[in-house]
Amino acid sequence: MRPVEADPGRLDDPEALAAADPGDMLRRVASAAAQVREAQLHTAEADVERIAQGGRPRALVIVGTSGSGFAGEVLAAVCGQGCPVPISTVRGHRLPGWVGAADVVIAVSGSGGAEETLTAAVEAVRRGCRLLCVGAPGSPLADIAVQAGVPFVPVHAAGPERAMLWGLTVPLLLAARALGLADVTRETLERTAVVLEEMSHQCRPASEAFVNPGKQVALEIAGSMPVIWGTSPLTGAAARRFASQLAANAGHPAVHGELPAAWHDQAAIFDGPFVVGAAGATGAAGAADEDDFFRDRVDDPEPTLLSLVLVHDVEEHPQVTRRREIAAEFARDRAVPVVELTTRGTHPLERLAGLIAHIDYISVYLALAVGVDPSATTGEPEERTT
Numbered sequence: 001m002r003p004v005e006a007d008p009g010r011l012d013d014p015e016a017l018a019a020a021d022p023g024d025m026l027r028r029v030a031s032a033a034a035q036v037r038e039a040q041l042h043t044a045e046a047d048v049e050r051i052a053q054g055g056r057p058r059a060l061v062i063v064g065t066s067g068s069g070f071a072g073e074v075l076a077a078v079c080g081q082g083c084p085v086p087i088s089t090v091r092g093h094r095l096p097g098w099v100g101a102a103d104v105v106i107a108v109s110g111s112g113g114a115e116e117t118l119t120a121a122v123e124a125v126r127r128g129c130r131l132l133c134v135g136a137p138g139s140p141l142a143d144i145a146v147q148a149g150v151p152f153v154p155v156h157a158a159g160p161e162r163a164m165l166w167g168l169t170v171p172l173l174l175a176a177r178a179l180g181l182a183d184v185t186r187e188t189l190e191r192t193a194v195v196l197e198e199m200s201h202q203c204r205p206a207s208e209a210f211v212n213p214g215k216q217v218a219l220e221i222a223g224s225m226p227v228i229w230g231t232s233p234l235t236g237a238a239a240r241r242f243a244s245q246l247a248a249n250a251g252h253p254a255v256h257g258e259l260p261a262a263w264h265d266q267a268a269i270f271d272g273p274f275v276v277g278a279a280g281a282t283g284a285a286g287a288a289d290e291d292d293f294f295r296d297r298v299d300d301p302e303p304t305l306l307s308l309v310l311v312h313d314v315e316e317h318p319q320v321t322r323r324r325e326i327a328a329e330f331a332r333d334r335a336v337p338v339v340e341l342t343t344r345g346t347h348p349l350e351r352l353a354g355l356i357a358h359i360d361y362i363s364v365y366l367a368l369a370v371g372v373d374p375s376a377t378t379g380e381p382e383e384r385t386t
Helices: 014-020 025-029 032-045 048-052 066-079 115-126 140-148 165-178 186-202 213-221 233-250 261-271 283-291 318-333 348-369
Strands: 060-063 087-090 104-109 130-135 152-154 224-230 255-258 305-312 338-342
Touching (some): 032 186, 032 348, 066 233, 130 140, 130 165, 165 348, 186 348, 224 261, 305 318
Parallel strands (some): 060 104, 104 130, 130 152
16 A cells, blocks of 8 residues: 655645645634643633642652653653753552652643543542642643642643643743752743744744645655654653654654664564665565565555654763664665754753744644544544543
C-alpha cells in the first residue's frame, strides 16, 4: 500500500486551506502566546504559591493523560537534570506506592474529567499529599479541589487538549517556581510568549511553502515514516511531542527516541525492510523473488520509506553531537532524507517552546496537505469521565 501523497498546492491556496481545516486548528496553534499570558493571570488569581507553604517537597508528581501528561514532561525538561527533587509524570489511575505526605501532586486535565486524573487526585488527597489542580472550570476536577480545599487553576478550552499545552503548562512552571525548583521569571515567560508569536508569524497560513518552516518540513516528511531523535532530555521531550502530534493531528505514524540510546536501539531500522535498497530490505518480496524470478510484481507491496528527523539542542553533550552527525551521514548513505531542527534562545523554556511551536505547525500542515482534518479526534482520554 502506497503512503498517502501530499498536495503541496493545497497549502498555498487560502480557500483550500480553510476548507481542509474546519476545526480551525491553525488558529488554535497560533493561540500559544496568548495561552502563556492568560495562564499567568489565572495562576496568580488562584494563589498557587500556597502550595509552597510546606516547604520543598520530597518529589513533584504530575498526574495527567495525553497533552496534560506532556505538560509534566515540559516541566521536567525546563527544570533540567539539576533539579533538586525528582519530577515524575503519572498517566494512569494509580500513584506510585512511595508517594505520600512529603510530596506535591499536581493533577492536570484539560477537560477536568479524565478518569485517570480524577482517581489519582482523590488518592493524593487520601494520602495527605499537597495537591494542586489545573483544568476546566466547573469540572469534576474543580469539585475535587474545592472539597479538598486546595488551589485550582482554571484553563478554558482552546480546542482539543493537545492545542492547550501552554495553558496547562504555565501553572506547573509557576508552582515549581514557588517551590524553588524552577528559574522561570515573568520576563522568561514573556520572552517565551514572544518566541511563540515569532514562530506563528513565520508559519502563518498566508506564508508560502518555500519560506514557511512549518509547511516546508511537512512536505519534506510527507509520504515517509519519520524516525525522530532528540539529542538531550529537552529535545527528547520535543521528539516525543512530535511523534504524538503527528499521530493525533495527521494520523501519521512515527518513531521517536533520544540519542545516544536511540542509536543503539533503533539504527537497525535504516538497514531494514522499510528502506528501499537497504542491505536487509528483502522482506517477503525478496523471498518471493528467489521462488519466482519472472513473477508479475504489480501486486507487490510498496516499501514504506523512512525519514530521519534530528532535533538538536544548543546544549547537547559533545559526544552526542558527534553521534548526531554520524546518524545523519548513516541515513544519507542509504538515501534516507534527513531533516534537522534546532533550538534557539538561552533559557530552556524558550528553546523548548520554539521547537514545540514549530512541531505543532508541521503536524497540522502535514494533515492538511494529505487531506486529514487535524481537529478530528478519536477516543482522546480526556473525553472519558467517571
